[in-house]
Structures are given as C-alpha cells and as structure tokens.
Amino acid sequence: MRNLLIFVLGSVALIALPYGLSFSQQEILVFLVINVLLVTSYRLMTLTGEWSLGHVVIMGVGAYASALYTKELGIYVPVSMILGAVTAALLAVLLSFPLFRMKGFYFLIGSFAAGEIIRLIWKRFREPFGGVRGISGIDPMPDFSIGIYQFDFFEPVSYYYFAGFIVIASLWVLWRIEKSPVGLTFHAVHWQDKLAQASGVNLRAYRTLAFAIASGFAGLAGALQAHYVGTVNPNSFDIEVMVFVLTWAIVGGTATFYGPILGCIVLTVLNEIVLREMGLEQARPLIYGAIMILSILFLPDGLESLVQKVTRRKSAPKPEEKAAT
Amino acid sequence: MIPKFLTSGPSRRTFLKTAGAAAASLGFPRMTLAAGEPIKIGFLAPLTGAVAAWGKPGLDGCAIWAERVNAAGGIQLADGAHPIEFVSYDNEYDPAKARTGATKLIREDGVKFIMMLGGDTWPGVQPVAERTGMLFSTLLPSDLSPETTTLVAPAEVHPIYNVTGVEWLAQNKPDLKTAVMCAQDDALGLPSVATYLAAFEAAGIEMLEEPLLFDPATTDFAPVVTRLMAKNPEIICLDTCYSDYVHPICEQLFQQGFSGQIISCTADFYDQMIEKTSQEFMEGFIFQFPDFDDPALNSDAINFQDPNGFYAEYNARHPGQWGAVSWEYASIMDMWKAAAEKAGSAEPDAVMTAMKDGRGGHAFGEADWWGKDLFGIDNALVGDWPVVAIENGKAVIKEFRSIPDWYNRHGDLLVKHMEAYGQMWNQRG
Numbered sequence: 001m002r003n004l005l006i007f008v009l010g011s012v013a014l015i016a017l018p019y020g021l022s023f024s025q026q027e028i029l030v031f032l033v034i035n036v037l038l039v040t041s042y043r044l045m046t047l048t049g050e051w052s053l054g055h056v057v058i059m060g061v062g063a064y065a066s067a068l069y070t071k072e073l074g075i076y077v078p079v080s081m082i083l084g085a086v087t088a089a090l091l092a093v094l095l096s097f098p099l100f101r102m103k104g105f106y107f108l109i110g111s112f113a114a115g116e117i118i119r120l121i122w123k124r125f126r127e128p129f130g131g132v133r134g135i136s137g138i139d140p141m142p143d144f145s146i147g148i149y150q151f152d153f154f155e156p157v158s159y160y161y162f163a164g165f166i167v168i169a170s171l172w173v174l175w176r177i178e179k180s181p182v183g184l185t186f187h188a189v190h191w192q193d194k195l196a197q198a199s200g201v202n203l204r205a206y207r208t209l210a211f212a213i214a215s216g217f218a219g220l221a222g223a224l225q226a227h228y229v230g231t232v233n234p235n236s237f238d239i240e241v242m243v244f245v246l247t248w249a250i251v252g253g254t255a256t257f258y259g260p261i262l263g264c265i266v267l268t269v270l271n272e273i274v275l276r277e278m279g280l281e282q283a284r285p286l287i288y289g290a291i292m293i294l295s296i297l298f299l300p301d302g303l304e305s306l307v308q309k310v311t312r313r314k315s316a317p318k319p320e321e322k323a324a325t
Numbered sequence: 326m327i328p329k330f331l332t333s334g335p336s337r338r339t340f341l342k343t344a345g346a347a348a349a350s351l352g353f354p355r356m357t358l359a360a361g362e363p364i365k366i367g368f369l370a371p372l373t374g375a376v377a378a379w380g381k382p383g384l385d386g387c388a389i390w391a392e393r394v395n396a397a398g399g400i401q402l403a404d405g406a407h408p409i410e411f412v413s414y415d416n417e418y419d420p421a422k423a424r425t426g427a428t429k430l431i432r433e434d435g436v437k438f439i440m441m442l443g444g445d446t447w448p449g450v451q452p453v454a455e456r457t458g459m460l461f462s463t464l465l466p467s468d469l470s471p472e473t474t475t476l477v478a479p480a481e482v483h484p485i486y487n488v489t490g491v492e493w494l495a496q497n498k499p500d501l502k503t504a505v506m507c508a509q510d511d512a513l514g515l516p517s518v519a520t521y522l523a524a525f526e527a528a529g530i531e532m533l534e535e536p537l538l539f540d541p542a543t544t545d546f547a548p549v550v551t552r553l554m555a556k557n558p559e560i561i562c563l564d565t566c567y568s569d570y571v572h573p574i575c576e577q578l579f580q581q582g583f584s585g586q587i588i589s590c591t592a593d594f595y596d597q598m599i600e601k602t603s604q605e606f607m608e609g610f611i612f613q614f615p616d617f618d619d620p621a622l623n624s625d626a627i628n629f630q631d632p633n634g635f636y637a638e639y640n641a642r643h644p645g646q647w648g649a650v651s652w653e654y655a656s657i658m659d660m661w662k663a664a665a666e667k668a669g670s671a672e673p674d675a676v677m678t679a680m681k682d683g684r685g686g687h688a689f690g691e692a693d694w695w696g697k698d699l700f701g702i703d704n705a706l707v708g709d710w711p712v713v714a715i716e717n718g719k720a721v722i723k724e725f726r727s728i729p730d731w732y733n734r735h736g737d738l739l740v741k742h743m744e745a746y747g748q749m750w751n752q753r754g
Contacts (some may be wrong), residue, residue, distance in 0.1 A: 024429030029423055120540075123510060126747045132511045133753060136448035137472075153458060156428075229421045229447030235511075235541075236419065272425075281415045282372050282381070 014164060017159045026156035028272045032265065034224050037167045039260040040247045041217035044174055046254050047183070048210045049190035052097075053242055055218055056117030060237030061118065062088040062219020063226035068128055077141050079109020080197045080221035088219025091118075093308050096208040112239070113220075122234045134233025141227050143301040153228070163224050170217050175257055177213065178211060186210050251295050262303045266294075326713035363402060363410040364671045366658070367425060367430035367439035369398050369450070372415035375541075378568050378593060379442050379464070380415075382646055387411050387440075389638050392653035393630070400549050402661050403669030404710050409658075411593050412436055420449025427453040437671040438661055440654050443468040444512050447476075460673035464650065469700035470750045475677060478696075478705040479660050480653040480683060482728060484517035484565055485699075485739070486522040486710035487590050489726035490611050493712040494560070494588060495528035497723075501559040501586055506565035507549055507574070510538040516588060517565035519742035525562075526742075527735040533558050539570075546570070550577035563589035568648070572598055579606050588612070592715070593648035599718055614649040621711070621722040628686040634730040656688035660706075689725060698740065701750040707732075 018026045042055050066084030069075040075083065095114050102110045122129040129135065141153040141162060151158040177183050188196040189206045197203055226232050244267075252263020268312060270291065275284045342569065368387060370380030391409045394400065399408040412434045414426030423446035430436045430489045431453065434584050441447065442462030453459050454473050463469070466485075494501065504525055510516035518536045521746065525532055533556040539549055553561055559585065563571055571589055578587065579602035591597065592612040599607045605730035617636035622629065629635070629652065639651055664680035665671045685706045692708025710723040 022429075023432040024425050024471075027425040027428050031425075126752075130753070131747060132515060133445075136451070140452075154452060192419065225421065229424055229449050230452050231420050233420070233445055233448075233512075235445055236421070239543075276415075281413065284415070285373050 018160050025273060030156050030160050030228060032268050033163045033167050034221050035264050036261050037221040038218055039245055039264045040171055040174055041214045042103050042245055042249055043254050043260045045210055045214035047186040047190060053108055053112035056237045056242040056245055057115035057118050058088050058092060058215045059218040059222035063222030063232045066223035067135045067226045067232055067243050069118060070139045084223035085220035089216030092212045092215030096211050100204050100207050134231060135235045136231040138226050139232050157234045159228050219272045234269055251302060253304035256304045259302050259304035261303055262306060265301060361721035362407060364407045365410050365434050365436040366411040366413050366533060367436035368411050369416055369426045369439050370442040371418040374417050376418040378648060382640045382648045384413055385643050386639060386651045386655040390409040390658050401666050402671060416446050418446055422447050424449040424453060431457050433460050440657055458673060460677050466696060466700055466705040469696060469702055469704050471701040482705050482707050484520040486613055486728055487520050487733045489710050490588055490613055490712050491528050492726060492731060493724055494611060503533050503558050504560035504562055505533050505552055505553050505558040506564055506709050507537040507553055509541045509566060511541050512682050513565050515746050518747040519746040519748050521562050521564060522742045523738040526738050546573045546577045550574060550581055554581055554583055560586045560588060564572040568593040591649045595715060612713050615710040615711050615713045615722045616720045619722045629688040630659060631668060647720050651724040660686060683751045
C-alpha cells in the first residue's frame, strides 16, 4: 500500500513538474531526462568494473543512426529510435572484440581511442554523416493526439512526457537487469572475477553483455536527443561531454542505482539553472569545478552517501526499542 | 496544452514554413512595449569554452554600444524613445543549449532580435526561428538557407571577404607565387579553405599541396608546421583558425625559421603573438580585421559610429581583449537600430522589412543584400572589406576592396571549390 502511494504521488509529481517551471527550465528538463538515461546506462557498464571513455560517442552512434534511418530510409521516427539503439548495441558488440582484450586503465584508454575513431569517421565521411557540420533538419517526432492531450513535440512539455515515459521504462528494465541473476553476475565479474571464472562464468561474455546493454540504452538516449534538437554533429559527442557524464557518476556515486541519477540532477540544476539565475553565467566553469572538487573531498562516496545516512538514521531503532531487545 | 489547430494541416513541416509568423502570434505571446520601456536584444553566443573568444568580446562591445545609444536618448520608434538592454545566454557552442537559450530569450525575456555567432549552434535554433518568426543574425553566412527567411548575416560574410586579402597580396607582392594552407577540420575551417583556394587560383598562386586539415583537438602544432614548411612555400595561409591555433602555429613558424609571407583571416590579440615571436617576424602579416583606431575608418563612407572612440573605450575597459568580433555585434546593432527607427517599430517582421529595403549600411560602407548563389537566399550583406597588415607592431588598414567585384570576376571558382568541400547550402546534411 505504501509503495503504491509513493508510486502514485511520484507519478503525479512528475506529470505536474513542467507546469511549475519556466519555458527554458522545461527545455533543460527534457535534456535532463535524456541525460538520466545516459548516466544510468553508464552505471550498468561500470558494474562489471570497466569504466569507458567512449560512452558518449556510443550515444552519438544511436543519434546518428536514428537520424539517418529517418532521413535516408524514411523510417517512422519511433521505430528509427529503437533501431538507433539496436545499432549502438551491435556496434558495442563489435567493439568488444578488441576492447575486452584490455582491462582497467588500458580499457579506459582503448575506449577513448575507439570513440575518437568513430568521431573521425563522422567527420571524414560527408556522405552519409554530414562531415564536421553533421546532420541537420532531422525529422522531429510526429505529433499526435490522445484525445485529452495534443502532443506537439516542438514543445518541451510534450517531449518531456514522451522522453520521460521512455526513460522510466528503460530505467525499470535496467533496474530489473541489475537485480536479476545476470546483474548479480555483473557484480561478481567486478568484485570476484577469479571466483566467478572458477564457477564457470564467462567473464568476457558478461562484460560484452553489459557493454552492449549499456550502449543500447545510451544509443536510445542519443536518438531521443537527435529528434528533439533536430541536429547532430561530432562535437556534440566529444570528450568534454564524456567528462560531464563521469562527473555525474562520480559526484553522485555508483554504489547505488540512484547515485548517478542524483549526481546528474543536482549538477545539471546547479550548472544550468542556479548559477545562470544567480547571474554567474560566465563564472560557471570555475564554480562548477570548485564544487566538484569540494564534493569529492568531503563526500568521497558521492551524494548517495548522504541519502544513505538519512535513511539509515530513520530506520535505526530508537534507544528505548534497543533497550527492550 | 497546445491548441489543436496549431498542429493540424497538411504536415508539420509545411505548416512551419508557411505559417511561422501566424504561429508566432498565436503560440507565442507578442510582448508589446510601453513608451520608455527598454527594448531587449538577445545575445546568444559562446561566452565560456573554446569558442568564447568569438562571443564574449562581442558582448563587451555591445555593452559599450548600448551605453552610448542610451546616453543619446535610446532608439526612436513611432511610440517614442526606448533604451536598449542586452540579455545574454551562454550557449557554450552547443546546439541543444542554443535551443534552450533561444527559447528563454524569446518566450521569457521578450527580446525583439537575437544575435548569434552561428555555426554548429544554428541548426539547434533553426526550428525555433521558423516557429516563432524571430529575427536572428549570424556572423557565419554559411548558416543561411532559403528555409529560414528571418536569419540575416549583416556584419561579415565569412569567409568570402578573405578573397580581398589574397587579391591585395597578389597585386602588391607579385613575386610570391607558391602557397600552402592549414585549417582546423570544422564548420568554420572548411568553407574558408574553399574560399582561399578560389582566391589563390584567381590570383595565379600555386598551391604546393592539398590544404592540411588538423583536428580541432590538436594542441601540438610542431608537426603541422614542419609539414607546412616541407615544400618551402613562399606563403603560408592560416585560413580561419581560432586564435588558440593561430598563436601556437605562429610560434612554431618563428621557431622553425619561416621567413616568408603569412596570411590569415584573423590575428586576434596580435600583440601577444609579437611578444611570443618578434616584431620583425610579424611584419607584413596580412589579415582581415582592423583595430578601430585606424585613421582609415574615419572616412565618410564608414557607417560604424565613432570607431576610434569605441576602440578607446573598449581598450580602457578590456585591455588587450580587442578581437575580430569586438565590433561586429555592435555594428549589427547599428544596422538593426537604423532599420527599427525606419520602421518605427522593434517588431521582428517590421525591422526585417525595413532592413532589406534597398542597400544596407554595412560598417565598412554601403552594401548589397546578396548570397543566392552560395546560400540560396539574399540575406548576406556584401560590400567592401578591409585588408589589414601588421606594420611596426601595429595593425594598419592597407586598402578596402570590393567583395562583389571579385565575385563577379571569379564567382565560378568559388562555387567550384565550395562544391568540392561540400559547403554549398544545398549540400549540407
């Protein structure tokens, strides 16, 4: 009953949320929702112990693929988004052959190199990738009506509902994967790899599986972004954007499912809304950097550790209850 | 909720193209001004990050422009005088943030006109422009296309004006016959490469090898310069490299002993380049952006208001920060103000109509609305452009040259090279 109440209240809050925001904040909300999917998919990848620097490029693969499927083949936008995600996942499987010959730091550098190769391919081949200018005029999500509500996907509120639905469904799938035996095996591959291998777990296969699933959802995030903004170019998926994803994950913490989401929301609100509203637009990189350093110094386990402290305190038995036991 | 009639019709795209202005009046509340109320102008450009050098100095220039105009009584419209107020949004040269910024400026701040750097950020804003009918300006006319009639390029016709520098060089230093070129491989670099190739071909200067395109992430320019110098060229062309590239490339050219001619689109903060190399090395460096204390700008043909005073004020407030864009956004505002006063209104459609009525008062003289061949629409203002050379450590305007004259003689070459680099408006992705 309690869970149902939380679900209902949460749903109502998410539906009502954009109406409490300004137009530009609604726009930021759309990108925030997409970035939540990006960073959560990244966490799935890190469950196996591997940190990649190519995740944003993989997001770009989904964006480019979905844009090209609609532009060149005339595929219906929602279908092209799914195909974009599948393309990103398949490319991840291909990349896994060279990349999973490496581990740890070497994998990190290898994933960066792979990402740069993909970006150079986008830049070099004007056909079909549009070269350095990328692809513009990407078809938007077609408008439709559900009777009581007219979805006009130029409007951020409509796109927020659409993207929000997709992202919540994706988060639910990612959550179920993590809690399934497959997810537990991902943890084992990270923390007890020798033991897992001795138990018959194919480490490389599970790493590849995590990489492919994470890439598929990152590709979906890219497709959602491409059909909203209407353009993709190689610079939108460069290492600078990847640093933001890493920052969200590190500042939020990766021990829990909600850690990176918390990091993404807090840092985005801080950077895109609070600092801009305070008139500190041009000082944002400096302040953002300082806050990041402070949070790493004083919250080494991420923002999620704050939540854990609060929830632990609430669930801890009161002294009289302790004495009774 | 969005009224159904806004999105019904043959198709969304057709609707947007044919009824953008109508949608603007229905979906986006038009903010009317009371007499004396400030008119807000949007400034949507990179103010932080790698491309900030082509945004931030422009905003600083606009602040000076607004103070001067407001001190002189503001802008005179049909309903009286209004002061001007700039509202900025840092788009970080990112199309998604540019879209957010355009939405904020139009729907929250009620701006009447938005100035942009353009480039990578324009495609993110284009749907907003088409939907709202807002008047936008860009510094990069390669953003122009027939799809968006409310985008103009009234300050600079980058990179077409680069032809004037090459033409001047060929006429004044006819012994120089061979050249090489390097550029960053991006949306600013490539159309400029095509333009310089056309200009060199028209001037009879031989390119010793294909232009060397380097990745924008490049930080070590020693190998780039070594390769440029390998064939012993008489001219090294730095295309439209960002100042973050021009400076280290010049340092490397100096260190590796180059003693020939350098030509570049920009030489922002050239005093720092002289410090890093030498006055002798930088002597004769040709580029396209003058200091505004140049006496040549006091001619009656110049439309920019009090260029020498503007330059002095700018340097007093931001010493050492004068760059290519410091005056450009302010010069666009001169044009916008003249058009708004002519129309008696600050509404985007009225200003646009007044702006394009006849010839335009470009900063460097009267100019024509042009661009159909290259951009598919005559929304770029083209006239004369200065050729600047560094002499005794100071930028000096050598001559003003006509871009349309060059184009009338060599336009086919420009189209040929633009097509080869996929830079024509109908070749964009």
